[in-house]
Amino acid sequence: MSEANITASTASTAPAEQEPNHFRRVLIAWIVLSVVGIVLWIVLAPFILPAAASNLSSTDDLTFIVLTVLAIPVALFVFVFLAYSLLFFRTRERPTEDPPPLKPRPGLQIGWLGVTGVLCLFLFIWGMVAYYQETAAAATPNTLIVQVTGQQWMWTFNYPQYGVSSQSQVIELPVNRPVQFVVTSEDVLHGFAIRALGVRVDANPGEITTTPVVTPTQIGNYTVNCVEMCGLLHSYMWEAVNVVDSSSFNSWIINQGGHP
Amino acid sequence: MSQEATTETTLQPQRRGLMQELFPSVVSGIIVGVVGAVVVALIVNALTQGGNQDATLSAAYTAWVFFFMVGIGAFNDVIKWGFGRREPTHEEEQQLAGKGQGLWRYFRWTTDHKVVGLQYLITTLLLFFVGSLGAFSIRLEQSMPGARFFTPSTYNTIVGMHGIIMIVAAVIMVAGPFGNFVVPIMIGARDMAFPRLNALSYWLLFADIPIIITTLFLGGFQTGWTGYAPLQVAQLTPGADAYCFFIIVFAISTTVAALNIITTVMVLRTRGMTWGRLPVLVWGVVLSVLLSLTAFPTFMMSQIMVVMDRVFQTSFFEAAFGGNNWVYEHLFWFFGHPEVYVIVLPSLAVAAEVSAVFARKGIFGRRMLVGSLVGISLLSVIVWGHHLYFSGSNDPLDAPFMLDTELISIPTGVFFLALVGTYWRGKIWVTVPVLFVVGVLVNFVIGGITGIYLADLPTDEILHGGMFVTAHFHFTLVGAGVFGFFAGFYYWFPKMVGKRLNPFLGQLHFWLFEIGFLGTFISLFYAGLIGEPRWQANIAPPFAVPNTIASLFAILIAASVFVAVYNVVITFRRGEPALANEWGGKTLEWTVPTPVPLENFPGELPVVTSTPYDYGEPEPAPSDVEGSLESPLLPHSQAES
């Protein structure tokens, strides 16, 4: 909305000499605040986002950071223009005369559509590329398969390759080895989600769904919870995900009664 | 029962007795409805030997609605004029519109669109109040870890009731009060196209409300507002049927109202009111109800299928018997996504309408704005799959749904351009409606942008099913939707009620609401980002801090509710009378006196020669009043307006 976009009105007077260049001021405010906002975000993001513990969740976190970097100037555009208008163009009482009307030039409209269109396309392409990178990996013989059964209100876990089930509310995973979860439900819909590893998929009765193949990259203790409303104790459907080194994983398998 | 009231003449000198006032009215409707429901329930209970509570309850709800309509006199016209094979006389129509009935007309089957509008307004506010009690209960429970105040099943029922009551209130909140009261006057009509259907749509909503309240005494429902099928069907106690019927009856009410509004705007515009000169509010309401015509039938069908699974043991959604829960999810979200635009579009239109009046400037790119609303409506029908990214259903469709969903940001961006441009270089009179519009814009930016995170597959992978989603839809539905409603409320209150609301209290209402709202839901964004799932009766320790902060800010929202209630109450009691054109608006409703006469325009219907946004324009040259779709040519400037 530059000065050029304001059409001449038959009833307006010429702008007074003292009148500041509103558009330039608001543009500077917008740019400065956007830069400050983006820098603040990039500095603070590692403290706000939980640590990414797999190849998938690091891509997801990066996407989150990039989206926010784009979102900050977009949001500030509206906030800054509105705030400026309310501060500098307000009247105390009911106005007695109308200001000159403003009509958008076709150039502005097309330019705006173009910029937002490009932004939108960028978001889409980034999202598609990131998601297909994440989900393209196929299961290999090395992939650990964990069968997950949701039942009101507990997840039970089988390791068919070792002929063993987890004896308690724990999924044990070896670090740096791809794993795929094969999920189903015995009763109603449940949502199998491991936030730290960046996987989630619904557990449907009578159907089998799978997560993408994910490789945990950080040793630590994480959680799996249920993210689809499943009744009385839905908020207690919560179990531990322990990512350990391979020898600890093998000992654990033996403890559960299996053979690595 | 009905004969005395309808055959009375309008020149009634003596006061009518209480019995004559009560029959027919809502009181007789309730009495006949309850009696009918109980009798039918007893019959069905005997037929099923007490073994199928769902059947008994379903029959009872159906009978309640039907007999309520009988009792309130809905069928009286059909009997009198249909079987009598004659048209009603003008006096009879005026009688039906409430002439000479004083305040009783609000408690009867009244066809005057202004009465129906006020009935919707009071009901909307009541639904908001009941829904907020649910909200505050939720924040109370979630303020600390552990299931402390409510058992998990009570909490789950509260969450579900808060959700569905607020959704229903949000769907009707602008189209009901303002779509009914203001839109016919705005287009220069004397009433809606189908006045009796107007009364029907309202009383169906009224009869619907007790149905959802009964769930509390029948075991509640455990599914949250989405009513997902295997869980809803499996529930043995019959409270789930209350949810299903609440929706079925509401869908009928909305469909009737939608057809009424669309026909009215198509057919009853006054001379000169071309589609090109239509106020933006009318566009917003019409697009919203058109969208609801695509959405609500699916919602209703999904609930009928759930009722059939529960009552007749069909297996639409039971995998063990050959059904599938993905069917429910697709049916639900095919409704569920357009439905949020049904909620938001009229509020955005109110925001545009109010901005023009208080910036004393035409909407910046009015046709572009209307185009953006049309674009949003069209796109919203084809995006529902983004709710199903991780359901396991049809993964190859994730990509096209992601594209469509992100495309909606383009017309939304155009909408923001229009409104920002309207305020830019205006002469802004900052009143309470303007404050709420600013709230709409600020909140909708945040809500819209966070929607992008959820639309994008890599980020939805860490956010789906968590509190980030909850915060996002509260920012859009409440932050944009409800704030838009309040903008319209403060804007049109002087016309609807004739009194001036206290501006200081209005400002207090806004600031308490906005600050409380931002604090509550930004905390919940953070909680969702670190992994808190939705529907948490028990807050796990890692999420305790953001939830406590959110609950503290929610106290401000509660305070704002009471400030608003207090404002309305004292205004009714001793408010200053408002001017007929309180704000200097240019739409037709500000040209009629307050209180608005029964047939809206004293004398002849007006003839329209320009859009209502020609602030600062010179007087148009006299032109052919049967204008084309183009806005009237102005002597010197460019064509667009």
Added chain:
Amino acid sequence: MRQHSSGFVIGIVAAIILGFGFLILIWWGLGSISDLGSESGVIRATKTGPNSATLQLSTYPDAHVCHSDSGEPQIDWVSYCSGDNGLATQLELPPNSVITVIIRQYDSGTTLVNNYFGQVRGTIGGVASLDGQPYSNMSQVSQIAKTVKGHTFSSDPGHTFTIQSTPNSPYPIFVSVPLVGVSDDAPNNVTINGNQYPTPNIIEFQFKTGPAGLTYLWHCYVPCGNDRGQPYGFSGPMWTLGYMAGMVHVTNY
């Protein structure tokens, strides 16, 4: 800002108080509606020493024994009771103790939908005892000799007794024991509070509690809540605190 009368301020304060009063009313009202699952009934394990206690529970095929004042449909629901009469909604156990659980199981068996729950888990020794003889999986039950004449066992469990942890528990406990079902054709030769039941299976096992102040959940994982079959078996008593689900508190007493 204009001056405002004190009436204004009083009005605002009164509105806030009134609103919160409404909230309290709703909370009290909701809590008292028993259909929504209000909790009552605290059962304490009986202490048998400084670090040991015994918990006695019974599982019945209906709710006549400890929910005798319920109406339809709850009166027909399977239920966990304490001993002869107590409601088993909330269990209290002493901290850092070995808890011996003795369950009298009066109900018939239901085919497991998830074989995971056919295994005894989390108990001391990894076993439970059925009429005094150890088993670690339902598949071993057919080998167990019947010491009571005419007493047969079903090959399916009637219920499980499963204790699971709340989120992020500092001392996780997971115990799951399938409770062997009474055979379908067993005669009703025991009377409890005027109701007839078959001879129960006595199942016993032990597990350890941790520090005081922690909460756990107990739940049955054999869905038999309704004879409509799956998935209806998962609702009704399975969803209602005090029947087939409840809380466990580890506290000092």
